[in-house]
Amino acid sequence: MCSYITEKTAIHGSAKGADGWSSVASAQVYFDHPYHVALDHALSIDFMTGDATRKVAVEMSADSARALVASILAALESGAQAHG
């Protein structure tokens, strides 16, 4: 079933889409039927611009998402150490 469950978080950053770079104000994260990837359910992240007129979207398998989370945390850790 399509769920309405969406996790939202504020973002300070930028993203590059088809129209170039733009500021990103929020991300909505959900595990639901995807729009594009050939999976029944996908972990999807929509990075939304401040006026919510554009998004940069990714859809991935649950395993990919968990691996990505681990990679993000590892990168933050190692980067923080490297940069003192």
Added chain:
Amino acid sequence: MSYRGMIADIVSFKGFHGATGEAYYARPSGKGPFPGVVLIHHMPGWDDWTMEATRKLAHHGFAAIAPHLYFRHAPGTPDDLAAKARAAGGASDAEVVGDVKGAMDFLRAQSEGNGKVGVMGFCSGGRHTFLAACQLEGVDAAVNCWGGNVVVDDASQLSPLLRPVAPIDLTEGLKAPLLGLFGNDDKNPSPTHVNTLEAKLTSLGKAHEFHRYDGAGHGFFASERPNYRVEQANDGWQKTYAFFHKHLG
């Protein structure tokens, strides 16, 4: 019987509160008269598969319209608008039912229509189909494909503005015959949900025909997804055509 020639295009329709939206409309070539079907897309939006399914219905003799339920969030591509709708908690039930009514009115205004209109939907669209059939006048037949959350286990899923009522609690208002297609491996609706809904329909004397498929889960018509089940999907489509031709012919 199949209709190999067809006309498919983007059209305008008047939705909830008179708002003008866009819809995908496909019908067989020729003057008709053709029975009409409103096809309700699932939550990811007005996607390619929705349009394929609309054309599939046209190929089998129906004038079919798929309203874009997220048109109020324009501009943007259908997936952009789906993201905006999701950010807003999804389209409200009142809005969707109003848009379905508008799409039904569109069909009845077309010279090629025969005046009969059915409603069909998948996943959240199956739920919307049930809601529309319970709340609107003039629905002549309804096909609910694995609509979840018709039976609401957890009242926190409801919200006063968006989804105020568990659809099953509206069953008394159902006037159209209902075809239900479900996969026995689905979690929402689970076989228990399906049994609960069928018991409600039976207790109220509502005309219905439910088919439960072994070896199928959720969304088993979706030929571009791993959950696709060719035999069950083919059978489900055949039952859909027969049901609509019987009640809309």
